[in-house]
């Protein structure tokens with residue numbers, strides 16, 4: 001599933017090609033993704049210039065002067081830039097064509113993605129307005145994090161995966177960040193010192209940034225590649241490593257379930 005680093009990398013990959021470029025046509029082959037594709041996208045977008053490409057949580061935001069196209073990649077969606085005409089393949093559901101001849105093509109076998117049009121300020125949109133801060137900005141800081149953690153008594157792993165608390169900490173990143181900060185994934189959020197929470201906050205930022213950096217090397221794949229852009233897997237310390245030796249102490253990694261999600265940790269290093 002595309003996580004925040006993949007969405008950020010997608011933004012960086014497509015932005016230079018479509019920013020300040022004008023849409024000429026939108027072709028929607030499948031109208032039903034997670035929700036119906038907003039009809040305004042075919043009606044209003046042609047003729048509009050994309051003035052900026054932004055990201056909020058896992059939404060890509062293609063901004064115009066009359067509104068914003070919100071794209072979510074769902075479980076299996078991917079975007080790429082096509083520079084020369086190319087016949088669409090199975091699951092290539094939406095094309096946005098531009099004045100200079102390029103095409104932004106959306107591919108999504110499981111069709112859990114979304115193409116939504118809004119003319120409201122984006123922060124007031126119902127899918128966005130209740131989201132927590134972006135993890136890589138100063139809005140995600142220790143004072144705020146500590147205050148919120150004191151108010152809840154949730155396993156810390158569930159707490160950091162709650163999008164109202166902070167966005168973009170997916171299942172893999174949660175296990176990895178907790179390992180890096182030596183915190184047991186089941187420890188109650190209100191029973192962790194400010195210092196240890198700060199270690200966790202730093203680990204979350206580091207883990208996400210590392211993944212985005214690795215994604216940077218795949219940026220060329222957004223143009224004219226046959227497959228989907230390479231989603232990337234950084235070296236994992238605990239995730240998916242059940243019974244394998246901990247990289248720090250050689251104790252076998254344990255797997256448990258928290259909030260219906262697989263969770264991996266070292267029983268010796270994390271407490």
Ligand SMILES: [Zn+2]
Pocket residue numbers: 246247248249250251266267268269270
């Ligand atoms: Zn260990």
